[in-house]
Every structure is written in structure tokens, then in C-alpha cells.
Amino acid sequence: MRANPLSTLSDNLATALVPDEPGATPCAHAEPPAADRDETSAYDELAAFHGIERERLVLIHPGSHHAAPVWPAQRYADVADQLAADGWQIAIVGDAPDPERTAGVLGAMQTAALFLAGAVAPAALPRLIANARLLVSDDAATSSPVATARALGTPHIVLDEHPRDTGSDAIVARARAALSNTGDAHPGEPFTLHMPAPHESV
DSSP states (O other): OOOOOOOOOOTTOOSSOOOOOTTOOOOTTOOOOHHHHHHHHHHHHHHHHHTOOGGGEEEEEOOOSSSSOSSOHHHHHHHHHHHHHTTOEEEEOOSSOOTTTTHHHHHHOSSOOEEOTTTOOTTTHHHHHHHOSEEEESOOOTTSHHHHHHHHTOOEEEGGGSOTTOOHHHHHHHHHHHHHTOTTOOOOSOOOOOOOOGGGOO
């Protein structure tokens, strides 16, 4: 099982975890630091509202720090659809909705996904990434979710580290291999969003 440190990352999601204060002695009854409480609260609210299931959560981050993303939306959608069909819960993350990089992926998908672009508070993002079984992203720039995933030990696939003509099937194969090596991860039934029955929407 991979390590899952719970220390809060700095606001810019730097690549190192915030160290403990030198000489600090743990106390079983001490209150957690305010920053940790804020992170926990923000993540718990996000998870409860969206129905996030950490045992089968796969994050898709189509954002890029380059002039153009490495992959078009359709290829991201192909990967997301295949993993969703395997029973993994897909969540699309990123900045505010962008037709080319976030909403475009959701629109190209044939299966359901959680759309978290622009909805994740900075305090909740490190814990969301720590609890994910896999992150698929375009690049590994210092401020990207990949940098956070590396610091936290979350399995990840960086698309700009592959040839530009790499197909979605090759990435799906890598994703399945990575997911099979995560001891506490497990897919469920093919993921679907809850659609209220007619009497629930009245």
C-alpha cells in the first residue's frame, strides 16, 4: 500500500510536504493544526457533496501549462470511458471550465463522470489527489497536480512524457497496470451518476 501523508501542501502545491516543526513532540490528545482541519473539512465536504469514492477514484486533469495541450479532448475521453467501463470512478479536475480542456472532455465522453473543474478548493486539492488511485494529466509543471501527486506518492501518468502519437489504448493499458498495483484500490460496477426519479425532483 502506498504512503498517504496527510500534511498540507503549500498554497502553490509545491513538490515538498510541509515539514513538522523541529523538536515538536507528538501528543495523542493535541488538536490538529488549523491548516489540517481546514484541509480535512474542505475535502470531506467535497467528497460528501459529489459522492467521491476514494477506493476507485481516477482523476483526469486535461489542463496544460503549454501553449496547447498534449492531447485533444477526445483522447482523454477515450481513456476515461474505458476506465469508467472497468468500474473506476472518473473525476475531471482543473481550472474553471474550459471548452478545450475540461468541459470538452466531459462532452466527448460516452459514460458518466464527476465534473470537478473549478469546484475544488485549494485546501481540498492535496487530499483529493492523495486519495485518488491514479491521476492522468498533460504535464508535470511545478504548479500542476502531477507535482502534488509525486509528493504524495499517488500513481500518475504524464502524457507529455510520451510520444505525441501515443494512442489512448496504450495509456489505458498503462493505467490498468498502475491500478492493479494499488493494493487498496478496487473498481465497482460501471460508474453512473445518480439521476433523481421523477418524484424526487418535485
